[in-house]
Amino acid sequence: RKEVEQDPGPFNVPEGATVAFNCTYSNSASQSFFWYRQDCRKEPKLLMSVYSSGNEDGRFTAQLNRASQYISLLIRDSKLSDSATYLCVVTATSGTYKYIFGTGTRLKVLA
Amino acid sequence: SQTIHQWPATLVQPVGSPLSLECTVEGTSNPNLYWYRQAAGRGLQLLFYSVGIGQISSEVPQNLSASRPQDRQFILSSKKLLLSDSGFYLCAWRKKTGDTGELFFGEGSRLTVL
Numbered sequence: 001r002k003e004v005e006q007d008p009g010p011f012n013v014p015e016g017a018t019v020a021f022n023c024t025y026s027n028s029a030s031q032s033f034f035w036y037r038q039d040c041r042k043e044p045k046l047l048m049s050v051y052s053s054g055n056e057d058g059r060f061t062a063q064l065n066r067a068s069q070y071i072s073l074l075i076r077d078s079k080l081s082d083s084a085t086y087l088c089v090v091t092a093t094s095g096t097y098k099y100i101f102g103t104g105t106r107l108k109v110l111a
Numbered sequence: 112s113q114t115i116h117q118w119p120a121t122l123v124q125p126v127g128s129p130l131s132l133e134c135t136v137e138g139t140s141n142p143n144l145y146w147y148r149q150a151a152g153r154g155l156q157l158l159f160y161s162v163g164i165g166q167i168s169s170e171v172p173q174n175l176s177a178s179r180p181q182d183r184q185f186i187l188s189s190k191k192l193l194l195s196d197s198g199f200y201l202c203a204w205r206k207k208t209g210d211t212g213e214l215f216f217g218e219g220s221r222l223t224v225l
Contacts, residue, residue, distance in 0.1 A: 032212045043201055043216040044155070087155070091212065097143050097162060097205075098170075099214055103154035 001026050006088050006102035014110050017078050021105045023088030024070045033064055035073050036087040038104065044087055047073075078109045113138035117202045117217035124224055130175075130189040132220045134202030137183065142204040144185040145214065146177055149199040161185060162207075197224045 006023045013019045025033075033050035048055065050062040050071050061074040071090075075082055088102035117134040124130060136142050146158040157170045159177035167177050174193060178186045185202055202217040 034213060041199075041221075043219045046213050046215070049213060089214070097160055098157060099145070100157070101147075101155040 002102075003027060003092075003100045004088055004090055004102040006086075006105045008103060008105060010106040010108050012108045012110055013078055015078055015080060017109075018074065018076045019078055019107065020075075021073045021086055021088075021107075022070055023072070023102055023105075024068075025088075025090045025100075026069070027090070027092065028066075028069060030090040030092070032091040033062075033071050034089040034099075035060075035062055035071075036089055036101075038085045038087055040085075044101075047086070075107075078107075080109050080111060083107055083109045113204075113215070115202060115204055115215055115217040117200075117220055119220060120218060121221045122223070124192050124222065126194055126224055127191045130187070130192055130196070130222070132187040132200055132202075132222075134185040134187075134217055135183055136185075136204045139183070139204070139206065141182060141207060143207060144179060145203040145205075146185065146187050147201040147203065149201065151198070155201065159187070192222075192224045194224050197222055 004025050035047040036044040037047045038044040048057050048062050050064050054063045059076045063072045085104040085106045087104045089099050092098035092100055114137045143162050145160045147155040149155050161167050161179045164179055175189050200220045203214045205214050
């Protein structure tokens with residue numbers, strides 16, 4: 001089993017749609033969780049950290065379910081500019097300096 | 112504010128040639144530093160990380176090496192490149208304390224080995 005698993009997609013959605021991605025992780029000792037966005041041939045950029053209570057940043061909402069070991073990202077009112085690959089990231093174990101990346105979910109927002 | 116730079120941005124090297132990629136962080140001190148590789152269409156693979164000068168942890172056996180000669184400088188090297196070394200190399204940093212641990216990436220170095 002991979003340490004971090006994501007559906008690779010692609011998710012093709014129309015502008016204005018709501019889309020959700022899930023990510024599962026295998027190590028129950030993981031403490032920190034993030035979503036990154038990566039545009040084609042560019043470096044990953046932090047989209048948002050994921051907190052235990054869930055958090056929202058504009059049109060983006062992240063949730064953490066420790067019992068089931070998954071995190072989710074919800075994008076509301078999708079824009080063309082949201083088209084990218086979304087990477088799920090977890091720390092390897094509690095207190096570690098290592099970060100494990102999922103292979104990403106590709107989103108394409110269509111006009 | 113903090114910035115991270117890596118160079119060169121793009122390089123094409125023959126098999127068997129040496130490699131040196133450099134990464135520098137500005138605006139912070141004593142960061143944790145990381146080298147990742149992303150092969151075409153694949154996820155990020157952690158290659159090395161460093162928690163201080165001269166302290167390097169290797170994650171994957173390979174013909175690459177890393178060094179940290181100064182607090183904010185991280186270098187990725189190879190004596191003889193293989194075809195399989197082609198990929199997108201990303202340097203990243205994070206603060207040791209005082210935040211929620213986000214990683215910040217440089218612009219990346221795209222290596223093609225022919």
